[in-house]
Amino acid sequence: MSSANSSTSSFKLSNFSKDSDISGHESVHKEETSDLAPVDGGAQAWTFVLCSFLLESFVWGLPFSYGVFQQWYLSNPPFDGTSEANINAIGTVGLGILYMEGIFLAFVFQRFPQWLRPMMVGGLVVCVFSLLISSFATKVWHLVVLQGVVYGTASGCLYMPAIFWLPEWFDARRSFASAFIFSGGGLGGTTFPLAANYLLERVGFRWTIRINALIVAIFGGVAIIGVKPRLPIPPVSSRKTTPAADLSFLKSPVFISVGITIFLQGLAYFPVAIYIPTYTVALGHSSLSGALVLAVFNMATVVGQIICGFYCSDYGPYTHVMLFSAILSCVMAYALWGFAHSLALVFVFVVMFGMISGGFSAIWTPAAAEVHASQPWPPFAFFGAWKGLAAIFGPNIAAVLHRDRINGSSAAHSGAGQGGWGGYGFTAIIIFVGSMMAAAAAGSVISSFLRVHKTRTESTAGKGKSRRHARLSLFEYSDEV
Template sequence: MDDAIEIPEIALASTLNTTTAERPDALDGQSFASASQQRHPPADEGWRAWTFCACALTYETMIWGWNSTSGLFQQYYQTHTPFNKSSAATLSIIGQSSLALQYIELVFLVLVFQRYPEYAKLSMWISLGICVASLIAASFVSQVWALILLQGVAFGTSAGVLYGPVIVWLSEWFITKRGLAGGIIFAGSGIGGFVFPLVVGYLLDSVGFRWTLRAGALILVITCGVAIFGINPRIPPRMHSMPNHSDRAPWLPRDLSPLKSPLLYWTAGTTLVQALSYFPVSLFIPTYTASINSATLPTTIVLALFNVASVVCYALFGRLCDSYPYQYIILCSGVGSAFAAFFLWGFATSLALVFTFAIVFGGVSGGFSGVWLPAASAIGGTRNEITTLVFALLGAAKGIASIVGPVIAASLHNSHEQNSKTMYGGFGFRKVELFVGSMAVGTVMGALGLTFSRRKLKK
């Protein structure tokens, strides 16, 4: 179809560290591509490119898989000393601050690593050390504020730096096969989202949160420590000698006119509203499940189903965007999420219904991010530095919602009715379900606004 997204043939992001004579404005596309192939490892093929892909998949699995367990830690802290005296809203800050920082700081990291690429690798090693140290330190504390600082802020900030170069260098290694590589890499969040809840749930039930955090630190340092050797730029950064940094890439692209497009505002706004619907469920679905059955296994299973459904639909949505306008996919996501929230979750009084809701909502809502790359490509066109920046901006919008959404949901949850099994909106979650469903309806409105804007721009 006319609205299908075409992946650019020239990866402009891979030219940020080349000399003026090597840049696309000095050579035509064919000559530039030929010169680049002679000087550097080929894009889209070869063992180095696919090694990068495999190691980035490992990063995605480990980092975002660990992030997916925040709901389990939330449930554990609410029901175990010495943290159970704190409110659900306060405890939600631990996991959500970590997520928010990783999303929001991506914009800053993209700009920094594009301008100072020679520091990216060193930053990865340092941030890995901070990630591990923060989890180990968190395992010794007994105050909620310390968990927020260590397991939340310190881990989230360092994990974002650890992961940032993957986004920057992906456009260097893969051009025509970028969609395939991105699908493989981002599938790691679903793999980790399925495995980690099962492992962490078992550990929390068996050895408590202290040894669970230590085990998580050990797993991260081994897997990411090995994978870091395979995550490298395709074009090695050259040394910059000019004291005023005039030979470096600018902090911001010189032409920012694509960022003035109404498509960006509509997409970012819709992403924010959609995430306000998604994160309260991802955080509180274990708590809701525990209200029906307090055993550990159902809460871990529901979160695993929620996450694995997300990755399946993430890949599906990305593939559908190759054939249909991405705003249509957003529309389907919003409609499906609203139906799941208002009806499946509203009437869920058994584990079977909760599991069904987790699969449906986790899929249609969790897969929403699959439209980001097509949307960013529609805004940035062949300018990959703009596409990468737009992708990061959408992540920042989701990061803001990852803090705001759970806080609102926690304030709406009626803890006095947490043992009340009513026909609709049981266990004190009625207002939460209505909020989640309303934000899903807002996602539908955003999709309609995008459709109108795109048609207006074509006239």
């Protein structure tokens, strides 16, 4: 859930704690037995990591490269006469579903762990055929259904089991294994835009999609061989009833505030991720330059996630990262993007904005663990749903604000010029991105205040409880005397 990114704001559920067991099995992954593969090492464990890395690469790499496809669709038949909002939906719907379906899959897989392996195989088959069929599309809605809805849903079914099984394979070294796996999103987000641009320029979108389908089939087939559970799935008759998820956190002011802030930040983040190749081309540079800019942006987000995640783990509260990321992202949008009229400044902008805004997703894990320590994965999944909604709405709002497509004018006549601010049809989008980041900064302040208030309230209640317990102990002692 890259991203994300992705993400990478993917559903990185395995980072919560070493005691969490999100697969629904008993916590036997901490026990070494002679008939089970070892934990935290061994050929099978590292094969699992490598194969999960491959899944992460292409599952998130394709959606994160959509900005290159969008630029091609907007400029080439048969889709160049279609509204920009409809073309946006091809990539944003799939990415949004991939973020949001974690809520549903988490509950299903915990209740029916025997479904995970068949779901992976079925997801791979559907992914490949949805891409192959979409290569024959003649209408945008064909691509929205096949590459957006169908591929987005199937890729989640293919990818999510790896996240649920990770706690079985790694305990003490889980953080290292997780970091390696999720770096695959950065590799995919860097290589897929460049590969897609190369293929689109030489063989067109139909054969580009077919080649992508072949890549997914080959690497996906290899990956699912090594992505498997360590623990045997118990028979249904002997399986304990899975406890119902506690959703009391939905009423938590901190959870609500953080969730809304994630949504606001996503509204600003995704228009940049989708439109930065188009902006680069609007400046007069080649589509290859646009693909390079997007690749650098995706790599920068991974670096930001690592840095901010390290800070949240060892140095300070996650609300510091929220506020720091939102404020500086706002400044980068207004100051850097607004005046980025050369390719060099565009690269500076995507590096700075990518690192700073991409690091925002590092707050999901500590925030979820703080909101609901006993079951942190449900709030984490809901955070993903917030970002999924932003992935759908943000770029579509940007499509409405993109002046070149509205006016049908060329970039040369819609720019502010080398000495001005904004322009090239993107002035309103830049203002929107900066404003949403400013709103996210305000949400971060509110979240910080609510978090401090919650901590103080719990501390006061704890002290009161301790005093009551002390008085009770005294009375009990007196009675005994």
